[in-house]
Amino acid sequence: MRDLSAAHAEAFLEMMSAERGAAKNTLISYEKDLDELSAFLRTRDTTLGAATTADLQAFLGHMAREGYKASSQARRLSAFRQFYKFLYAENIRVDDPTGILDAPKKGRPLPKTLSQADIDRMLALAAEEAAQAGPGRLERLRMLALLELCYATGMRVTELVSLSSRVLAENGRFLIIKGKGNKERLVPLTKAAIAAVTAYGAEQKVVHGDKEFAYLFPADSATGYLARQVFARDLKGLGARAGISSDALSPHVIRHAFASHLLANGADLRVVQELLGHSDISTTQIYTHVLDEHLRELVETHHPLAKATKNGD
Numbered sequence: 001m002r003d004l005s006a007a008h009a010e011a012f013l014e015m016m017s018a019e020r021g022a023a024k025n026t027l028i029s030y031e032k033d034l035d036e037l038s039a040f041l042r043t044r045d046t047t048l049g050a051a052t053t054a055d056l057q058a059f060l061g062h063m064a065r066e067g068y069k070a071s072s073q074a075r076r077l078s079a080f081r082q083f084y085k086f087l088y089a090e091n092i093r094v095d096d097p098t099g100i101l102d103a104p105k106k107g108r109p110l111p112k113t114l115s116q117a118d119i120d121r122m123l124a125l126a127a128e129e130a131a132q133a134g135p136g137r138l139e140r141l142r143m144l145a146l147l148e149l150c151y152a153t154g155m156r157v158t159e160l161v162s163l164s165s166r167v168l169a170e171n172g173r174f175l176i177i178k179g180k181g182n183k184e185r186l187v188p189l190t191k192a193a194i195a196a197v198t199a200y201g202a203e204q205k206v207v208h209g210d211k212e213f214a215y216l217f218p219a220d221s222a223t224g225y226l227a228r229q230v231f232a233r234d235l236k237g238l239g240a241r242a243g244i245s246s247d248a249l250s251p252h253v254i255r256h257a258f259a260s261h262l263l264a265n266g267a268d269l270r271v272v273q274e275l276l277g278h279s280d281i282s283t284t285q286i287y288t289h290v291l292d293e294h295l296r297e298l299v300e301t302h303h304p305l306a307k308a309t310k311n312g313d
Helices: 005-018 024-042 053-065 070-089 116-130 137-153 157-161 166-170 191-208 228-241 251-264 269-276 281-302 304-310
Strands: 174-178 184-188
Touching: 005 024, 005 070, 024 053, 024 070, 053 070, 116 137, 116 191, 116 228, 116 251, 137 157, 137 174, 137 184, 137 191, 137 228, 137 251, 157 228, 157 251, 166 191, 184 269, 228 251, 251 269, 269 281
Parallel strands: none
Antiparallel strands: 174 184
């Protein structure tokens, strides 16, 4: 029987262009995906038009063995679904072989984080720069206060930059943070964070006198407080001066470091959940990857069988 796969693929692409208005790049991708599948199917002595569910499953398995990411596999499967639905709708096939195929599950990416040494280096540099007299000292003290607060509390960047100026008056060991859904949570402050905020507040009075601000980090912006992008930019600048790649650094990475370092030092997962303001503990569990090595070392150090193996018993 004559193989009409190429003609069917061409008709499919024409339909996607004329009826769906698919972009040129999308059509090129679909054509490439179908060509790859067709080449694979030839190794199984079949064609695009005659492929079965098992053939398509075999192709996805082949992609996985070749190291394709789950997202790449899912994208190709999406193209194949469109193609075989078209063949079914046009009565070219009496079934859709993609109907019972599941898209490959995408692994949840691990959050970027920083080592304790990286954080210590940044904090030390921020403190050193903040101690310097001269123009721009208020901005340098602000950077130190932002960094200390971010790492001490794990606040989201919006929660941080929009803190009320009442923080200066309260001067307590705890901070009330208004998070998503206006839910409030109580987080403790480190002595270093309190000292940084106090020094920043004192310099603010020197520069602005008795002028009152609604926000702890005021700015001439639509919101009235420091833009997240400004903090992110300044943080990357500080990181670069501390020898940390800008690609590895953002306010959210500091939040990740806060959670990761707490867990690595024995904090309870439920406590970290509360501090981060996560409504579901499954969101917090992504940070447990940092415990793997720590737990392995604990077992190797303290388990009697592991000790015996080390001693050659």
